[in-house]
Amino acid sequence: MNIYFEQLDLPFNEIFGPTTQYITHLAYDSRLVQKDGIFFSIKGENHDGHEYISDAVKKGAVTVVGTSSYQLKQLSKRFPHCTFLVVDNVRFFMAHFSKYFYGNSDDKLKTIGVTGTNGKTTVAAYVRSLLTLLHLPTGSIGTTGIWSSKQKLVYAKSTPTTPESTDLHHIFHDLLSLHDQAAVMEVSSIALDQQRVEGMTFDVAIHTNFSEEHLEYHKTMEHYKQSKMRLFQQAKSAVVNVEDEGMGDDLLQTFTGRMVTYSISEGVPAMLQARYLTTTSAGTAFDLHFKGNRYEVFAPVYGDYNIANVLSAIGTALLLGYHIENILDVLPNLESPEGRFQVIQGPNNQRVILDYAHTPVALTRLLHEVKKLPHNRLILMIAGIGIRDFNKMPKMARVAEGQADEIVVTVDHPGFHDPNIIVDNVIAGFSDPHHPNIHRAPTRREGVLTSLSLGEENDIILLTSGCINGAQLVKGEAIPHSDEAIIDAYYASVLLKG
Numbered sequence: 001m002n003i004y005f006e007q008l009d010l011p012f013n014e015i016f017g018p019t020t021q022y023i024t025h026l027a028y029d030s031r032l033v034q035k036d037g038i039f040f041s042i043k044g045e046n047h048d049g050h051e052y053i054s055d056a057v058k059k060g061a062v063t064v065v066g067t068s069s070y071q072l073k074q075l076s077k078r079f080p081h082c083t084f085l086v087v088d089n090v091r092f093f094m095a096h097f098s099k100y101f102y103g104n105s106d107d108k109l110k111t112i113g114v115t116g117t118n119g120k121t122t123v124a125a126y127v128r129s130l131l132t133l134l135h136l137p138t139g140s141i142g143t144t145g146i147w148s149s150k151q152k153l154v155y156a157k158s159t160p161t162t163p164e165s166t167d168l169h170h171i172f173h174d175l176l177s178l179h180d181q182a183a184v185m186e187v188s189s190i191a192l193d194q195q196r197v198e199g200m201t202f203d204v205a206i207h208t209n210f211s212e213e214h215l216e217y218h219k220t221m222e223h224y225k226q227s228k229m230r231l232f233q234q235a236k237s238a239v240v241n242v243e244d245e246g247m248g249d250d251l252l253q254t255f256t257g258r259m260v261t262y263s264i265s266e267g268v269p270a271m272l273q274a275r276y277l278t279t280t281s282a283g284t285a286f287d288l289h290f291k292g293n294r295y296e297v298f299a300p301v302y303g304d305y306n307i308a309n310v311l312s313a314i315g316t317a318l319l320l321g322y323h324i325e326n327i328l329d330v331l332p333n334l335e336s337p338e339g340r341f342q343v344i345q346g347p348n349n350q351r352v353i354l355d356y357a358h359t360p361v362a363l364t365r366l367l368h369e370v371k372k373l374p375h376n377r378l379i380l381m382i383a384g385i386g387i388r389d390f391n392k393m394p395k396m397a398r399v400a401e402g403q404a405d406e407i408v409v410t411v412d413h414p415g416f417h418d419p420n421i422i423v424d425n426v427i428a429g430f431s432d433p434h435h436p437n438i439h440r441a442p443t444r445r446e447g448v449l450t451s452l453s454l455g456e457e458n459d460i461i462l463l464t465s466g467c468i469n470g471a472q473l474v475k476g477e478a479i480p481h482s483d484e485a486i487i488d489a490y491y492a493s494v495l496l497k498g
């Protein structure tokens with residue numbers, strides 16, 4: 001694409017070298033630059049991208065964006081074929097340039113941003129599913145990857161959750177080419193702080209909740225909160241959880257656009273209010289109060305917090321102009337994200353539940369919800385995650401103790417650690433580590449198989465912790481792993497024998 005820098009509607013302070021360039025791709029990492037690229041030199045935690053400008057140009061960058069006037073001027077003498085742009089803020093410029101380069105694709109889609117400490121992945125999946133069911137094909141972007149309305153797409157991941165702006169606008173462009181009409185994305189506080197979504201205007205911004213997290217990055221809760229609040233300064237309308245003490249009030253007081261509020265507690269009035277939540281073996285039934293009417297609703301999801309997540313998806317559809325009756329008609333077909341209270345039906349009325357819960361708090365909440373489901377015995381698998389905090393391991397056992405009929409202790413992502421030491425660390429948290437109902441499994445594969453083999457008629461087998469991204473990290477290598485594939489193969493062999 002030919003770029004005429006002086007005609008760009010984007011502010012820069014100085015330009016050295018040619019004022020026109022033919023640019024084929026965007027990069028913020030010199031190692032990923034190819035012929036005819038533009039390189040954005042960002043100052044990071046460990047490096048300053050300015051150090052890599054020469055590398056980037058040698059690899060084919062024809063335009064470089066940076067902040068150091070002196071350095072860029074000197075480099076322009078060395079590389080006269082290359083354009084050097086001096087700007088105040090590279091990330092800001094990068095986001096706006098990416099949007100322009102990919103034809104402002106985000107403006108041609110309905111865009112929905114989800115922020116909150118918990119529930120972003122789940123809400124994004126519900127919104128994608130609900131809007132697609134309402135005939136608005138919707139893609140999604142977040143921790144579980146990039147999805148069009150039809151399938152998972154393959155991209156090299158630049159970040160765990162919210163992609164860098166160069167990648168983000170590329171994805172929007174691809175979603176449009178695939179005929180999607182909307183995109184829902186998880187917007188992390190870090191992404192907001194790093195201006196990855198700068199320049200976007202979201203049709204709807206969703207808030208789930210706000211509690212302590214990511215202090216290693218934000219340092220203070222106030223900085224964390226203010227980062228999240230930025231999403232709403234870039235949104236036309238908002239869906240707000242009024243039950244959330246962390247940030248609900250701040251939004252009610254400051255947001256001036258159209259707003260839908262939601263709550264699942266009787267004492268907290270909201271525009272969308274769920275009452276009398278009842279867990280059944282197929283999902284959750286509840287009464288929905290909206291605009292003075294009461295609707296009897298069923299959603300194929302489990303856990304009270306997931307009904308709050310469903311309400312936020314309903315609120316989004318309402319703000320996009322859909323009628324409540326049409327929304328509720330399709331709700332029984334709502335799809336859940338992989339690995340978040342994902343239920344797999346086995347033979348003999350056994351059910352396997354996969355859930356990402358990997359903190360003591362999440363495990364406690366999950367056990368509380370799972371136990372509401374009708375079942376005979378509960379078989380629980382917990383894991384120590386080798387690449388995370390070792391202090392958390394015994395705490396998982398403390399939370400699990402006495403909560404299940406059988407407990408299998410296994411390992412997720414051992415990294416460079418001995419898996420047996422990880423298992424020992426978890427088991428140390430039990431007051432009775434030698435209890436006959438505690439089983440050891442030094443790999444996640446063995447953990448899943450042991451748990452399945454303990455299952456009998458009407459049992460629930462709850463497999464927790466996160467084997468995310470389809471792999472186990474072992475000694476620096478990503479070894480492919482899929483709980484679902486192991487479960488499918490196991491039950492297939494059981495059926496064959498039976």
Ligand SMILES: CC(=O)N[C@H]1[C@@H](OP(=O)(O)OP(=O)(O)OC[C@H]2O[C@@H](n3ccc(=O)[nH]c3=O)[C@H](O)[C@@H]2O)O[C@H](CO)[C@@H](O)[C@@H]1O[C@H](C)C(=O)N[C@@H](C)C(=O)N[C@H](CCC(=O)O)C(=O)O
Nearest residue numbers: 028029030042044045046047049052159160161162188190
């Ligand atoms: C902690 C953090 O904010 N990291 C981000 C940061 O990296 P950094 O500060 O370490 O970068 P750096 O190594 O100092 O390098 C500075 C610049 O020089 C470049 N460089 C570096 C070396 C080289 O040879 N050539 C080169 O060009 C780097 O690409 C970078 O642009 O800048 C990079 C891009 O410039 C980001 O991709 C990177 O995100 C990493 C991948 C990351 O893991 N971020 C996490 C913390 C994150 O964003 N998480 C959130 C929330 C997750 C959740 O849901 O909980 C997310 O949205 O994913």
Ligand SMILES: Nc1ncnc2c1ncn2[C@@H]1O[C@H](COP(=O)(O)OP(=O)(O)OP(=O)(O)O)[C@@H](O)[C@H]1O
Nearest residue numbers: 117118119120121122143208305308309356357362
């Ligand atoms: N609305 C909610 N309120 C409180 N907890 C929730 C809510 N939704 C989900 N959770 C809990 O948080 C866990 C993670 O959910 P989810 O992956 O959707 O959140 P997330 O914000 O995307 O987190 P991550 O970025 O770590 O994936 C779930 O397993 C569940 O235990």
